[in-house]
Amino acid sequence: MKLLLALAWKNLSRYRRRTLITAGALAAGVAVFIWLDGWLAGAERESERNIVWYESGSAKVLPRAALEDLRLLSLKEVIEEPAAVESALQAAGVSAARRAVLAGELFFGEGSLLVKVIALDPASDGRVFRLAETISAGRYLAPDEPGVLLGEWLAQDLGASVGDLVTLRARTRYGAFQTLELQVAGLLNCPNPLVNKGTAFIPLSLADQALELQGAVSELDLGFPERQQPGPRLEAVRARLAGFPGLAVVGWKELAQDYLMIARAKTAGSSLLLVLIFIIAAVGIGNTMLMAVFERVREIGMMRALGLGDGAIRLAFLLEAGGIGLLGTAAGLALGAALNFYMVRWGLNLGAMIGSMDIGYRVHTVFRSAWHPQALIGAPAFGIGASMLISLIPSSRALRLQITDCLRHK
Amino acid sequence: MLRAEEVRKEFRTDHTVVAALRGVSLRIEPGEFLSIAGPSGSGKTTLLNLLGCLDAPSSGQIYFDGRPVSGLDRRELARLRRRNIGFVFQTFNLIPVLTAFENVAFALSLLGVERGELRRRTLAILEEVGLAGLERRLPGELSGGQQQRVAVARALVKTPPLVLADEPTANLDSDTGAGILQLMAELNARHRTTFVFSTHDPMVMGFARRLVLLHDGLVSKDERRTS
Numbered sequence: 317m318k319l320l321l322a323l324a325w326k327n328l329s330r331y332r333r334r335t336l337i338t339a340g341a342l343a344a345g346v347a348v349f350i351w352l353d354g355w356l357a358g359a360e361r362e363s364e365r366n367i368v369w370y371e372s373g374s375a376k377v378l379p380r381a382a383l384e385d386l387r388l389l390s391l392k393e394v395i396e397e398p399a400a401v402e403s404a405l406q407a408a409g410v411s412a413a414r415r416a417v418l419a420g421e422l423f424f425g426e427g428s429l430l431v432k433v434i435a436l437d438p439a440s441d442g443r444v445f446r447l448a449e450t451i452s453a454g455r456y457l458a459p460d461e462p463g464v465l466l467g468e469w470l471a472q473d474l475g476a477s478v479g480d481l482v483t484l485r486a487r488t489r490y491g492a493f494q495t496l497e498l499q500v501a502g503l504l505n506c507p508n509p510l511v512n513k514g515t516a517f518i519p520l521s522l523a524d525q526a527l528e529l530q531g532a533v534s535e536l537d538l539g540f541p542e543r544q545q546p547g548p549r550l551e552a553v554r555a556r557l558a559g560f561p562g563l564a565v566v567g568w569k570e571l572a573q574d575y576l577m578i579a580r581a582k583t584a585g586s587s588l589l590l591v592l593i594f595i596i597a598a599v600g601i602g603n604t605m606l607m608a609v610f611e612r613v614r615e616i617g618m619m620r621a622l623g624l625g626d627g628a629i630r631l632a633f634l635l636e637a638g639g640i641g642l643l644g645t646a647a648g649l650a651l652g653a654a655l656n657f658y659m660v661r662w663g664l665n666l667g668a669m670i671g672s673m674d675i676g677y678r679v680h681t682v683f684r685s686a687w688h689p690q691a692l693i694g695a696p697a698f699g700i701g702a703s704m705l706i707s708l709i710p711s712s713r714a715l716r717l718q719i720t721d722c723l724r725h726k
Numbered sequence: 727m728l729r730a731e732e733v734r735k736e737f738r739t740d741h742t743v744v745a746a747l748r749g750v751s752l753r754i755e756p757g758e759f760l761s762i763a764g765p766s767g768s769g770k771t772t773l774l775n776l777l778g779c780l781d782a783p784s785s786g787q788i789y790f791d792g793r794p795v796s797g798l799d800r801r802e803l804a805r806l807r808r809r810n811i812g813f814v815f816q817t818f819n820l821i822p823v824l825t826a827f828e829n830v831a832f833a834l835s836l837l838g839v840e841r842g843e844l845r846r847r848t849l850a851i852l853e854e855v856g857l858a859g860l861e862r863r864l865p866g867e868l869s870g871g872q873q874q875r876v877a878v879a880r881a882l883v884k885t886p887p888l889v890l891a892d893e894p895t896a897n898l899d900s901d902t903g904a905g906i907l908q909l910m911a912e913l914n915a916r917h918r919t920t921f922v923f924s925t926h927d928p929m930v931m932g933f934a935r936r937l938v939l940l941h942d943g944l945v946s947k948d949e950r951r952t953s
Binding site: 319322323326327329330614615617618620621622623624625626718719720723 | 778780781801804805806807809813815817819822823824828833880
């Protein structure tokens with residue numbers, strides 16, 4: 317084994333340029349894999365965080381009837397006595413925030429835009445959401461004021477700024493139109509683009525009076541300490557609210573099905589791209605090993621004549637290909653990790669390129685990567701393994717020749 | 727030690743069958759210094775390949791130490807060659823990335839010889855073939871004659887009972903070739919190793935103590951000489 321290792325190592329330097337080119341191709345493949353995979357993992361992680369922190373909370377308590385079509389944004393189905401539900405949730409140690417969600421049209425100057433209106437309780441909303449931390453101009457809402465918070469992109473589309481008076485037209489709980497004159501209290505630069513470009517926030521007490529809610533809300537939003545695996549806590553909340561048959565507890569993953577489907581599709585597409593990158597690298601290694609074997613057929617014949625077994629000859633080329641794989645993946649790992657480090661630390665600002673375009677991910681403008689240990693281990697392991705496996709094809713072909721044919725080979 | 731009985735070898739191409747050996751019988755005793763000679767196409771290399779268990783006869787049988795080799799599988803044949811036969815090729819066939827020392831030591835490494843003994847035996851045989859001081863040279867840094875000496879050392883370092891050499895001087899000038907043959911003759915005398923080499927060069931034939939002449943795949947003459 318030591319002899320074969322030494323031979324493989326020496327043969328690597330035999331065709332230095334070819335070895336470096338092949339290792340370089342593999343390095344590029346591994347580096348792109350790590351970079352792209354980290355980027356996808358980062359976008360997914362950030363999207364999930366932004367969904368939970370700014371869009372849906374960890375879960376929602378909703379009237380069961382409202383589940384039929386959550387996109388309606390109607391006040392028709394509401395939780396009549398949120399206080400009783402809150403008490404049950406409090407007993408379960410879960411924070412909750414009251415919200416009323418409806419569709420509306422916002423007017424300013426000559427223009428208007430259809431928006432999602434969220435009426436929130438400024439005092440308790442921070443238990444679940446982090447909107448207050450995203451104020452970029454003006455201030456957060458005060459409890460009873462006739463004010464509104466707008467996403468920056470929404471305000472820009474509308475042409476409104478802090479202090480301007482805008483008009484909101486919406487339907488009351490009973491379907492009548494109501495018009496509200498609101499002053500823009502502040503602007504949000506929220507990392508979640510959906511919030512930034514299409515949502516207006518008003519105080520819940522104002523909505524309660526103007527939209528005839530009479531203390532009802534459309535949902536209670538829940539904040540769990542954990543984000544990734546809320547399942548057990550979700551089950552505990554469901555058990556605790558068993559006495560409220562008209563209500564349903566829905567986790568954020570069920571609420572963000574649209575995002576999750578897009579994310580899965582993008583991951584599948586990216587995986588295909590990564591497979592292609594590896595195929596290109598594999599073809600490069602295959603070609604290098606094919607040439608290496610072809611040029612050394614006589615040498616193989618000589619080694620066989622001297623009594624080196626077929627398995628040992630296969631192993632010699634396997635080790636040589638593994639050496640190229642090791643060089644390539646080590647360089648690729650270093651390059652990919654460096655790129656990923658930059659992306660984790662500083663990220664890439666794609667704001668100018670994507671603007672307010674919906675790309676599925678709930679990421680604002682700066683895309684940050686995440687460390688994905690499986691990719692850091694898996695990509696080099698796959699690169700080395702694939703290199704070694706590919707070398708079996710040409711070496712097996714050479715071993716099918718008679719020793720005498722090998723020795724005559726020119 | 728080595729016996730060929732009615733050995734035939736045919737090579738088939740798409741439309742023709744070429745009979746390279748047409749029934750060769752030969753008995754080679756330990757310590758012989760034997761030349762298989764004949765014109766091009768007479769079957770010298772084919773016979774050498776069969777004696778060295780590098781190829782199998784179409785019919786007939788080769789016996790090594792009284793044992794027929796036709797029943798051996800690839801692994802057993804490799805083991806037989808590894809332990810019992812040294813090869814010297816016309817084109818040297820050294821591994822270009824290994825030094826002279828490493829090329830010679832390669833044959834011992836295959837036998838799993840312990841490191842200290844491997845070093846001692848390799849240095850000793852390199853000195854014996856006149857390459858002391860050139861151990862660290864790569865084949866590309868050696869002359870043709872020196873490369874063939876490395877090849878002879880590689881064949882002899884494992885002290886095999888049999889060394890087969892296919893036209894060992896064909897790529898060397900006459901002086902260098904004579905030097906190689908002289909060396910092989912000395913090693914034969916010193917180690918009692920059997921040497922069988924093929925050639926069509928009369929000068930080379932002159933070194934042999936037994937000359938087997940092949941003609942059209944048949945032994946036309948088998949002559950023993952006294953030195």
